[in-house]
Amino acid sequence: MMTSKTPSSLPRSSKRKAPPGRSTFHRVASGPLRLLTTIGAADLTERLGLVEPGRRFIYESAKAVTKAAKGAAGMLSSKMGEPARLSARAEPVLFDLTPTEEQELLVDTVRQFAEGVIRPAAAEADRAALPPSEILERAHELALPALAIPESLGGAADAQSVVTNALVIEELARGDMGLALAILAPLAVVHALVDLGTHEQQTHYLPRFLGEKPYAAAFALLEPRPLFDPAAPRSGAVRTRDGGWELHGEKSLVPLGASAELFLIAADVRGSGPKLFLVEKGTPGLVVEPQPAMGLRAAGLSRIRLDGVRVPKEALLGDGTENAATNGRAVFERIVDRSRIGWGAMAAGTARAVLDYVIPYCNDRRAFGEPVSNRQSVAFMIADIGIELEGMRLLVLRAASLAERSREFAREATLARVQCATKGMKIGSDGVGLLGGHGFIKDHPVERWYRDLRAIGVMEGALIA
Amino acid sequence: MMNLEIPEKFRSLTEQARVVADSVFRPISRKYDTLEHAYPKELDVLAALLDGLNEAGAGASVRSVSKDATTEANGDGAAVKKTKNGGNIAAVLGMMELARGDVGLALTIPRQGLGNAAVMAVGTKEQREKFGKMWIAMAITEPNAGSDSAAIRTSARLDGEEWVLNGEKIFVTAGERAGAVVVWATLDPGLGRAAIKSFVVPKGTPGLRVVRLDHKLGIRASDTATLVLEDCRVPKDNILGNAEIDTKKAFAGVMKTFDNTRPLVAAMGVGVARAALERVREVLARNGVPIRDERSLAQASALDVELTRLEAEVEVARLLTLKAAWMADNGKPNSLEASMAKAKAGRVVNEVTLKCVEIAGSAGYDEGDLLEKWARDSKILDIFEGTQQIQMLIVARQLLGKTSAELR
Numbered sequence: 001m002m003t004s005k006t007p008s009s010l011p012r013s014s015k016r017k018a019p020p021g022r023s024t025f026h027r028v029a030s031g032p033l034r035l036l037t038t039i040g041a042a043d044l045t046e047r048l049g050l051v052e053p054g055r056r057f058i059y060e061s062a063k064a065v066t067k068a069a070k071g072a073a074g075m076l077s078s079k080m081g082e083p084a085r086l087s088a089r090a091e092p093v094l095f096d097l098t099p100t101e102e103q104e105l106l107v108d109t110v111r112q113f114a115e116g117v118i119r120p121a122a123a124e125a126d127r128a129a130l131p132p133s134e135i136l137e138r139a140h141e142l143a144l145p146a147l148a149i150p151e152s153l154g155g156a157a158d159a160q161s162v163v164t165n166a167l168v169i170e171e172l173a174r175g176d177m178g179l180a181l182a183i184l185a186p187l188a189v190v191h192a193l194v195d196l197g198t199h200e201q202q203t204h205y206l207p208r209f210l211g212e213k214p215y216a217a218a219f220a221l222l223e224p225r226p227l228f229d230p231a232a233p234r235s236g237a238v239r240t241r242d243g244g245w246e247l248h249g250e251k252s253l254v255p256l257g258a259s260a261e262l263f264l265i266a267a268d269v270r271g272s273g274p275k276l277f278l279v280e281k282g283t284p285g286l287v288v289e290p291q292p293a294m295g296l297r298a299a300g301l302s303r304i305r306l307d308g309v310r311v312p313k314e315a316l317l318g319d320g321t322e323n324a325a326t327n328g329r330a331v332f333e334r335i336v337d338r339s340r341i342g343w344g345a346m347a348a349g350t351a352r353a354v355l356d357y358v359i360p361y362c363n364d365r366r367a368f369g370e371p372v373s374n375r376q377s378v379a380f381m382i383a384d385i386g387i388e389l390e391g392m393r394l395l396v397l398r399a400a401s402l403a404e405r406s407r408e409f410a411r412e413a414t415l416a417r418v419q420c421a422t423k424g425m426k427i428g429s430d431g432v433g434l435l436g437g438h439g440f441i442k443d444h445p446v447e448r449w450y451r452d453l454r455a456i457g458v459m460e461g462a463l464i465a
Numbered sequence: 466m467m468n469l470e471i472p473e474k475f476r477s478l479t480e481q482a483r484v485v486a487d488s489v490f491r492p493i494s495r496k497y498d499t500l501e502h503a504y505p506k507e508l509d510v511l512a513a514l515l516d517g518l519n520e521a522g523a524g525a526s527v528r529s530v531s532k533d534a535t536t537e538a539n540g541d542g543a544a545v546k547k548t549k550n551g552g553n554i555a556a557v558l559g560m561m562e563l564a565r566g567d568v569g570l571a572l573t574i575p576r577q578g579l580g581n582a583a584v585m586a587v588g589t590k591e592q593r594e595k596f597g598k599m600w601i602a603m604a605i606t607e608p609n610a611g612s613d614s615a616a617i618r619t620s621a622r623l624d625g626e627e628w629v630l631n632g633e634k635i636f637v638t639a640g641e642r643a644g645a646v647v648v649w650a651t652l653d654p655g656l657g658r659a660a661i662k663s664f665v666v667p668k669g670t671p672g673l674r675v676v677r678l679d680h681k682l683g684i685r686a687s688d689t690a691t692l693v694l695e696d697c698r699v700p701k702d703n704i705l706g707n708a709e710i711d712t713k714k715a716f717a718g719v720m721k722t723f724d725n726t727r728p729l730v731a732a733m734g735v736g737v738a739r740a741a742l743e744r745v746r747e748v749l750a751r752n753g754v755p756i757r758d759e760r761s762l763a764q765a766s767a768l769d770v771e772l773t774r775l776e777a778e779v780e781v782a783r784l785l786t787l788k789a790a791w792m793a794d795n796g797k798p799n800s801l802e803a804s805m806a807k808a809k810a811g812r813v814v815n816e817v818t819l820k821c822v823e824i825a826g827s828a829g830y831d832e833g834d835l836l837e838k839w840a841r842d843s844k845i846l847d848i849f850e851g852t853q854q855i856q857m858l859i860v861a862r863q864l865l866g867k868t869s870a871e872l873r
Binding site for chain 2: 089091092093094095096097098099100101163226227228229230231333336337355359362363371373374376379380382383384386387388390391392394395397398400401402410411414415416418419422
């Protein structure tokens, strides 16, 4: 999909190696530009009917592309050696629920992708308990990693975008939660690297996410036991004599387990709390097994055993000072809280799918001589889905908008999680109920949404908004 | 650009309302709950204060829907649209704080009646000037017509330059204390809702009588009256909206008021629910019960889980209310969102206040604590300005694309 139309006069870093076949320009401008070239590409355009948003996007992206190219040139020379961090968004003045034009455009594009590509593949991927690689490749054309990676590292992000991330997650999950998780799993690792990674970790790993092909990676936080507390993982990391780390423990429901090249694994370091470790596929002691579950099956869920996995000291995400400092726990909790915003957005997206499905179904389905939706017992269930869905979205957006301004958002994220877990599950259950017996059979997607929406209160990590 | 925080410009408004709630309402809250039907004269001072603030442009009015709105590009990028934060947001924010103090008293602040909202929403410039300074109640319900407001039988007949009104109205909030009443009446009972119009009837108009004051479960500080209209004559110009019977725009004029008042009632719900949650935490703390707002509820106590769940529900109600008000400020049709906010806030405040009594135990059930009062006050918020079921009907019809004939 990526054709190299790169003008050679654009800045090029001599210090970093560009991934094969890709110029710096592409990396620099990859967010908007990749989206632009993607949408401009005739086949996808025709397949998805993306012409109109595409055109508007082309117009809007031109400036951004130039700006990104200039910005990167400056930053690369001045900030070598320092990790690149995304700045916090400015404080808006007024209460506002209007997405920016950029957000609208992105949401529009992702929505069409979710409708046209994700939804039709969802049932089969659920059965196979694996994401089809073709879907992941086509999702890669959306250039989501580039939108998360700072300009100075070849991406197109200029500030934290938790609201945009939440909106994208919502739209993907409206297509299918399992496939959405498969698409979003690598992004969790990207977000963590951008937020916490050292310069070396960032330059080592982030370019891989900007390549021609999707780079599979996953964030493993959850562990297989009741009453799991993400702030207190039982997996542990101990120092080795050579200064590296040895990891023990078990992680569950890790997306893309079979294909991930890189895992971000949460483990407790005795005396200093939970930390995150970058562990590459194939490291001795790292055992990955399929773990098909009730739902989210298309994400290729896996169990990971850490049987004395030895990694070098550089595998610890972030520099030592940051992790040793008293804010180490706060940094970790921020990641957990952003993950919960992500799961809240997933719930809102799939709940929306339920609502969109039950409305025409109950309007068409007749009983006692009229549409079943003419009955209050049916109509009120649907009204309730609408009300609770709107509430879930607002809680998620509030936590997200605080997060991207670097304000405290722990309580808001907790409230969003509680509400989305409870009401999301209820909506999943009502979705099946509204179709009666037909809801229970696999001819309709509501039974899948029922299974997927149960995941919200169970999942931790795996996804970051 | 998305922002769900309360803007700085409303800070003085909410702080003033909070002061009123804490230092004017709370100290007399129990007194007027006990002395039902006694006029809370302490509020006259407050009304004067509010008038002063309004004239000084401080925007502290909780009911009048001001036209003042600030428009700003909310963000640093060029691709950001402009938004407005105006009178509707100010009104719900003020109401959340006042109702946190005492919702019965908030309902009986002179010159802040529901009728005022109707006049402000649908009145002409002349009507707003003429009646704007009065305290105006709203009279819709009749002995045989509650939620089915199309079934009202109070009649209006044009006789020369005057409307002649006849009928009986019940459940009129501030019906005794207000200086005027907005009366819903039909021009022709045979024509259904299209023929329903509203009229401003000043107190003292011959033929208008207060015949009864109700004894209630809650909001006892606020008077609820039964009014009788017998050949009651008002000037032709006192009709709100036009006198045409337009069957296509059935009800449009009179129902439009609800888009502004339902978020206000939802805001009352948010305020009362917050009062109860704050209070129950105080009671627990005073009794040495530890409350931890844990990130991970898996290991939290049943009490922590319950309080967090209730807080999330109140937060949903609050944000739905703000959304409905924000839409009104920005000229977006908001009847769906207004009903969503009202439905959610009504059931949440009822659940929260009743649950808080249970958590506090006998101390919460005792008249010595306001928790029991709020648990009584809250029920009306799920009933007036459209019951829970009416809000659900409105939401369902909009989502399903159904008429009121299809989904009854």
